[in-house]
Structure formats: C-alpha cells, structure tokens
Amino acid sequence: xxxxxxxxxxxxxxxxxxxxxxxxxxxxxxxxxxxxxxxxxxxxxxxxxxxxxxxxxxxxxxxxxxxxxxxxxxxxxxxxxxxxxxxxxxxxxxxxxxxxxxxxxxxxxxxxxxxxxxxxxxxxxxxxxxxxxxxxxxxxxxxxxxxxxxxxxxxxxxxxxxxxxxxxxxxxxxxxxxxxxxxxxxxxxxxxxxxxxxxxxxxxxxxxxxxxxxxxxxxxxxxxxxxxxxxxxxxxxxxxxx
Amino acid sequence: xxxxxxxxxxxxxxxxxxxxxxxxxxxxxxxxxxxxxxxxxxxxxxxxxxxxxxxxxxxxxxxxxxxxxxxxxxxxxxxxxxxxxxxxxxxxxxxxxxxxxxxxxxxxxxxxxxxxxxxxxxxxxxxxxxxxxxxxxxxxxxxxxxxxxxxxxxxxxxxxxxxxxxxxxxxxxxxxxxxxxxxxxxxxxxxxxxxxxxxxxxxxxxxxxxxxxxxxxxxxxxxxxxxxxxxxxxxxxxxxxx
Numbered sequence: 001x002x003x004x005x006x007x008x009x010x011x012x013x014x015x016x017x018x019x020x021x022x023x024x025x026x027x028x029x030x031x032x033x034x035x036x037x038x039x040x041x042x043x044x045x046x047x048x049x050x051x052x053x054x055x056x057x058x059x060x061x062x063x064x065x066x067x068x069x070x071x072x073x074x075x076x077x078x079x080x081x082x083x084x085x086x087x088x089x090x091x092x093x094x095x096x097x098x099x100x101x102x103x104x105x106x107x108x109x110x111x112x113x114x115x116x117x118x119x120x121x122x123x124x125x126x127x128x129x130x131x132x133x134x135x136x137x138x139x140x141x142x143x144x145x146x147x148x149x150x151x152x153x154x155x156x157x158x159x160x161x162x163x164x165x166x167x168x169x170x171x172x173x174x175x176x177x178x179x180x181x182x183x184x185x186x187x188x189x190x191x192x193x194x195x196x197x198x199x200x201x202x203x204x205x206x207x208x209x210x211x212x213x214x215x216x217x218x219x220x221x222x223x224x225x226x227x228x229x230x231x232x233x234x235x236x237x238x239x240x241x242x
Numbered sequence: 243x244x245x246x247x248x249x250x251x252x253x254x255x256x257x258x259x260x261x262x263x264x265x266x267x268x269x270x271x272x273x274x275x276x277x278x279x280x281x282x283x284x285x286x287x288x289x290x291x292x293x294x295x296x297x298x299x300x301x302x303x304x305x306x307x308x309x310x311x312x313x314x315x316x317x318x319x320x321x322x323x324x325x326x327x328x329x330x331x332x333x334x335x336x337x338x339x340x341x342x343x344x345x346x347x348x349x350x351x352x353x354x355x356x357x358x359x360x361x362x363x364x365x366x367x368x369x370x371x372x373x374x375x376x377x378x379x380x381x382x383x384x385x386x387x388x389x390x391x392x393x394x395x396x397x398x399x400x401x402x403x404x405x406x407x408x409x410x411x412x413x414x415x416x417x418x419x420x421x422x423x424x425x426x427x428x429x430x431x432x433x434x435x436x437x438x439x440x441x442x443x444x445x446x447x448x449x450x451x452x453x454x455x456x457x458x459x460x461x462x463x464x465x466x467x468x469x470x471x472x473x474x475x476x477x478x479x480x481x482x483x484x
Contacts, residue, residue: 029336082333086328090331091309091327104408111354
C-alpha cells in the first residue's frame with residue numbers, strides 16, 4: 001500500500017469502486033482462484049460486497065487495468081494469466097534522465113545476471129538446456145538474416161533466468177533488462193558478431209554445468225552493453241534518440 | 243507489452259478506452275509532463291485523439307487504476323507522484339506456494355542487499371548518513387516500547403538503498419523485501435535484540451564508509467530472515483498462517 005492509499009484509507013476517502021476492487025482482490029485470494037478461473041458473476045459479487053452492479057462493473061474495469069482480471073468477449077470475466085503483473089512496474093518510461101537510468105540498470109544487471117547464469121549452470125534440467133540452445137539458435141538465425149533480434153534475445157535471457165528455478169529472478173531480470181530498449185536495435189556488424197559469440201560461450205558453459213564459466217561468459221557479454229552505454233554517454237546524446 | 247496485448251494489437255481488437263489510455267500515456271511522455279502536472283482537459287484530449295469525452299473518461303479511469311494519473315477532487319486530473327509504480331508489481335499476492343516464494347525472495351535479497359550496503363558505505367552523503375542513523379534510532383525506540391516496527395524497519399532499509407545513489411536498487415529492494423510481510427511481526431525477544439544489534443553493526447559500518455564491513459553486517463542481518471524461513475519450512479506450515 002503506497003503512502004497516498006494509506007492516507008486515503010485513514011480518512012476513509014477511497015472511492016467506492018476502488019474499495020470494491022480491493023475487496024474483489026481479497027475474495028480472489030481467499031477463494032484461491034487461479035489464473036483462468038471465472039470470476040463469480042456480478043449478482044453474487046454485488047450481494048457479497050453489499051454494492052450495486054454499477055459499482056461492481058467499475059471495480060472490474062479497475063482490476064482489468066491492473067491485469068488482475070481479463071474479459072473474454074461473449075465468455076465472461078476471468079482471472080488474468082499472470083495476475084497483477086504489469087509491463088513497466090517501476091514506471092521507467094517516465095524517468096527523464098535516460099542515461100542515468102541506463103547506467104543504474106546496468107549496474108544492477110552486472111550484479112544479478114552473471115550470478116543467475118551461474119545458478120542456471122548448476123540447476124538447469126535437460127529440458128531447460130534444450131530450450132536455451134533453441135533460443136540461442138533462433139537469435140543466430142535472425143542475426144544471419146539481418147532481421148531485428150531483440151525479442152528473440154529477450155527469450156534467450158529469459159530461458160536462462162527460468163533455469164535458475166528461482167521465480168523471483170525470472171520476474172526481476174526482464175524488468176531490469178529494460179535498458180536494451182533504450183538503444184533500439186543495434187545494427188553494427190561487429191556488435192552482431194560479438195552477440196553471437198557471447199551467446200555461444202554462455203550456452204556452452206551452462207550446458208556443461210560449469211557455474212564459474214557461465215558467470216564469466218555472462219559478465220563478458222554484459223560488457224558489450226556497458227561499452228554501448230558509455231559510447232552514448234560520451235557522445236552526450238540521449239540513449240533514446242536513436 | 244505482454245503476449246496477450248500483442249496478439250490483441252495484431253488483431254486490432256484493443257478496446258477503444260484502452261487504446262486511448264495508451265495514447266494519453268504517449269502524450270504525457272512526449273510532452274514530458276512531470277509528476278504533479280495537470281493533464282490537458284477532456285476537450286483538448288478528445289480533439290487530439292479524435293475520440294469522444296466518454297472514451298477519454300474511461301481512459302482516465304484506466305490510467306488512475308495504473309497509478310499514472312491521480313484525481314484530486316474539485317481540482318482536476320494530474321500526473322501521479324510516482325507514475326506507473328504499483329504496490330505489488332509481480333503479483334506476489336497471487337502466488338500459492340508461499341514457502342517457495344519466501345525462499346526465492348531471500349536468495350535474491352542475499353545477492354542484492356549486502357552488495358547494496360557496501361555501495362551505500364562507499365557513496366552515502368552526510369545527509370544520507372543522518373537519515374540512516376535517524377531511522378535506525380526510530381526502529382530501536384519502537385522495539386523498546388514493544389510496538390510493531392515493520393514499517394520503520396522498511397524505512398531503515400530504504401534509507402540504505404537510497405544511499406547507493408542507484409534508483410533501480412531503490413525500486414527493486416522494497417519489492418523483494420516483501421518476504422518480511424509473510425511472517426507478520428515477530429514478537430520473540432531474542433529476535434528483537436538481534437535486530438537491534440544487526441542494525442547497529444550496519445549503521446556503524448556504513449557511517450565509517452567501510453564497504454566490506456557493511457556487506458558482512460548486512461549478510462549477518464539477513465541470516466536472521468533465513469533462519470526464520472527455515473524454521474517455518476521445517477514445521478511444514480505455510481509462512482502465511484501466523
């Protein structure tokens with residue numbers, strides 16, 4: 001609960017639909033409704049919460065906006081696939097100092113991603129390894145054909161994060177990898193070749209369950225990001241103006 | 243953009259208010275509107291976006307639910323204080339395996355917080371140090387009077403995170419510290435004494451700008467969490483059932 005909600009609560013000034021939205025969330029949690037489960041209908045919710053259908057409808061809109069509920073037209077209202085998860089949870093899009101944002105993100109990535117790669121080397125199942133190899137291959141194919149590979153690159157890094165078997169790493173890494181978007185797709189040949197080489201080293205280390213090699217390979221790979229950010233920083237232009 | 247949004251986009255099936263909400267967000271970003279700035283009025287937004295006032299109103303509700311806008315009654319609609327930031331951005335509340343959640347969170351904290359403490363020791367300004375000391379004192383006073391100290395404890399850790407001068411650390415640490423809530427407020431005397439001792443060691447190390455000591459003190463302090471989680475795990479009950 002953020003500060004504002006808190007003071008609103010103490011003054012009992014929370015608008016009715018907002019309060020109903022919180023109560024519906026509590027109901028979802030207490031009934032342990034799962035992703036894909038249907039929300040009880042407006043009538044049942046209304047009598048449970050003691051509010052009218054108009055309020056329930058407004059509350060549902062709020063929960064859809066928060067990705068807790070999803071509406072399937074003609075089918076009904078359901079618990080969302082990843083309830084409560086949002087795209088840009090820290091509002092990075094609203095940060096003005098893009099270069100500081102890029103530096104700060106990189107500092108945290110350098111602390112987390114090599115460590116995550118070493119955990120992946122220790123814990124990856126055979127199935128995890130197959131996915132990592134597949135995603136690395138997908139990135140290479142795109143690079144070979146000169147097609148943008150950012151999404152495939154993200155899937156590659158996500159496959160590594162998933163192999164740590166730690167769901168928090170799986171959630172946090174994509175968010176702090178936001179920095180990659182700051183530069184758009186880089187099209188320099190040297191960088192593409194280095195990306196392919198870096199990925200191959202990472203895959204090899206993880207597949208041989210060599211934690212130290214995986215850590216070192218990921219560190220070397222991230223160094224590419226560091227140099228790109230520093231290049232932008234030195235030129236003194238915003239990382240966004242690509 | 244999540245998968246579902248993406249497929250909706252390709253089918254051009256995004257509901258009109260949702261699309262308007264995204265366009266208003268783009269407008270906020272391109273005009274570099276700041277937290278506290280007033281949103282252009284419905285009429286201007288409507289003619290800019292080519293939609294009616296009803297759609298603008300629905301779009302504003304979506305952006306309020308996402309904490310991008312805030313409505314001050316009788317005053318108007320403004321950019322929120324921390325636009326886009328949400329309380330539980332990864333939807334931890336919806337995770338069923340509370341014990342795995344607690345373990346995974348702790349594993350990431352152990353990787354990040356001692357490092358953050360060492361950065362704080364290196365980078366804290368005199369003003370930062372004063373705040374850290376103040377918050378540590380506040381926690382001690384509450385513990386002495388037997389009053390719940392969870393919120394003060396969070397402020398203490400936040401003061402350290404802020405001293406790293408890295409805004410990503412400042413955003414990420416509170417989210418992964420979610421684990422503390424899993425256990426409610428612990429009321430054992432031994433744990434209270436250990437908390438006070440741990441905080442004192444951390445404050446001393448940071449104030450003498452000793453990065454290694456700060457890292458070690460934070461590691462020792464987090465070990466308390468580890469032992470609490472393991473105790474719960476061994477008893478085989480959910481960390482939530484306190």
